[in-house]
Amino acid sequence: MTRATDPASLTPGEARALFRSGLVTPTAGWCRGHAQANLVCVPRELAFDMLLFAQRNPKPCPVLDVLEPGATSGLILDGDVRTDLPLYRVWRDGELEAEVPDVREHWRDDLVSFLVGCSFTFEHPLVAAGIEVRHIVDGSNVPMYLTERPCRPAGDLTGPMVVSMRPIPADRVADAVRISGRYPGVHGAPVHVGDPAALGIGDLGRPDFGDPVRIEPGEIPVFWACGVTPQAMVMASRPSLAITHAPGHMLITDARDSDYLAP
Amino acid sequence: MTRATDPASLTPGEARALFRSGLVTPTAGWCRGHAQANLVCVPRELAFDMLLFAQRNPKPCPVLDVLEPGATSGLILDGDVRTDLPLYRVWRDGELEAEVPDVREHWRDDLVSFLVGCSFTFEHPLVAAGIEVRHIVDGSNVPMYLTERPCRPAGDLTGPMVVSMRPIPADRVADAVRISGRYPGVHGAPVHVGDPAALGIGDLGRPDFGDPVRIEPGEIPVFWACGVTPQAMVMASRPSLAITHAPGHMLITDARDSDYLAP
Structure with a gap:
């Protein structure tokens, strides 16, 4: 390339x-x-x-x-x-x-x-709506976190849900929810908005996978369910x-x- | 009762x-x-x-x-x-x-x-919107038909898609599409509207499962994917x-x- x-x-x-x-x-x-x-x-x-x-x-x-x-x-x-x-x-x-x-x-x-x-699938529609996707702009990997929220088990397979995080300006959170919600087949709407501690995430600056990203004043951390969840399942099961x-x-x-x- | x-x-x-x-x-x-x-x-x-x-x-x-x-x-x-x-x-x-x-x-x-x-799940919303569900009104079973449309196989499992049919007044077909389309988890929008022959259905009066229903003048046969499809799969596989x-x-x-x- x-x-x-x-x-x-x-x-x-x-x-x-x-x-x-x-x-x-x-x-x-x-x-x-x-x-x-x-x-x-x-x-x-x-x-x-x-x-x-x-x-x-x-x-x-x-x-x-x-x-x-x-x-x-x-x-x-x-x-x-x-x-x-x-x-x-x-x-x-x-x-x-x-x-x-x-x-x-x-x-x-x-x-x-x-x-x-x-969720990368709906990042282009977010960008098209004028919502900056920080890890694309900064050329880094999306930050991902293990949560304390357990998945529903199947047979012997079990593990916690993993989430990805994108900082979104407070006045665009509703738009980010609406736009990503149109794509339920690729994680859809966020599972959590604005309270990392409630998911058991102690420090946004230390993701379990990927890279940390800047969070600017006025931006809210928005969490989407993440397809790294099967890897957390592999680690647990x-x-x-x-x-x-x-x-x-x-x-x-x-x-x-x-x-x-x-x- | x-x-x-x-x-x-x-x-x-x-x-x-x-x-x-x-x-x-x-x-x-x-x-x-x-x-x-x-x-x-x-x-x-x-x-x-x-x-x-x-x-x-x-x-x-x-x-x-x-x-x-x-x-x-x-x-x-x-x-x-x-x-x-x-x-x-x-x-x-x-x-x-x-x-x-x-x-x-x-x-x-x-x-x-x-x-x-x-699809019985979205019949109540259809009725609530003023769309008559003929087999409920007539107290019969919904008519269902084997089609010529094959399912995508998985391993040794294969078979044709089965559809259910409801006659809908021509000026309510769009409403029936919109309302059922809100429920993708229970078959969602119709798979076919108005042309039984294109699905390989020869005679609407002789369903493969369930009972035939009246089709009044001005009504269009509307076809929804049907959960009897696994039974057609069992017969074929x-x-x-x-x-x-x-x-x-x-x-x-x-x-x-x-x-x-x-x-």
Whole structure:
């Protein structure tokens, strides 16, 4: 990618080719108009519990698609789920074993890939409405936090909800709620506005994932359910193997934002 | 139930007690304000494919809840899924084995129960808007039809979409679309308006499930995706065992219609 290329104007195929050839970067702001996705791959014997966990926790885990066992592409991914994300995490027994740009050496034919909606999808509509998305402007990763709010369990799978945070001017909070609420398939409206302590978040300056961001005077921290929640579930539930994206380093799908607009 | 009791005014618990004690009737119009559900129970080894089939076909198969393997009650059902519906169907290898008001003798501890949204849920809002629901007025079961539109398969599970039909005056079709569209969790907006042949339906007077209804001059047949679709899947895919509701004879849940309003 030349410096002159605006990541927002790339097609999903162009972006995935860059990541496949080694570029590592958070993907907020990339490929305007296209849906981004969280990735979590688990062995087939856990796939029902994982899908049920997602079904029971639709705010943090809105399922966009599930690939066939062993499959590496699908209806909204004309690519390879093992190479086309900028960065992955490989988990053994709930412990982070590796953070790598390619997971082909860890792949198994019994892995089932879940593509889970990502709030980056509605950031372009926020920007189009004149609402600044701080981590895009500052070129950093979105801040994400473990909360004290438990997910509804499924089988042996359990864990806390993870949230992403964007500081929003007080007079635009209602607009941010309305606009993101139009996209329930990619986390939808915020789960919490303005009170980090109520979620068990002690220090906004120390996110559990991603980077801290500036909060300007007059801005309110607004919290959206986050697709890193399955990673918190992996840490809590300790499956023998799981492969996920690295937080903020998403799968850019061929689906359009507008595919996930509420009716 | 005395004849003086209006089924619309019963609580879900009262209705389920009547069905548990042997009353057999279609449930359209019952328990105003409460969500009704289709039921499909499959063995645990098919549960992932069933949940994936539903996830891939959200218009006919919107999942309201999934019970734990062997469980007979859950978050939106303070009752017993084996006895609290008016009528069930038991399927072996895709063939209808029995139609019975109680399935306790067929129950197995590895069965997983899927509660799938039902369009009866948005009939009360249609009626409240002055749109007559013909099968309620006439005291018959809603007409349902197999279509030529295939569902997206999942594993070995496949089959055609089933639709329900309501005749709507031409000048109220748009209202019926808007009102039902507010409830995407219970089939939402129609999948087709006005052209049965395009769905492969030859004769509206001969539904595949339920009863035919009068279509008055100036009324247009409007088709909604239907939760009998999993039964068409059972017929096509022939799992060793499945238990479902009998078409139109639904599970009345403790959830409210308003729980499924779009954001």
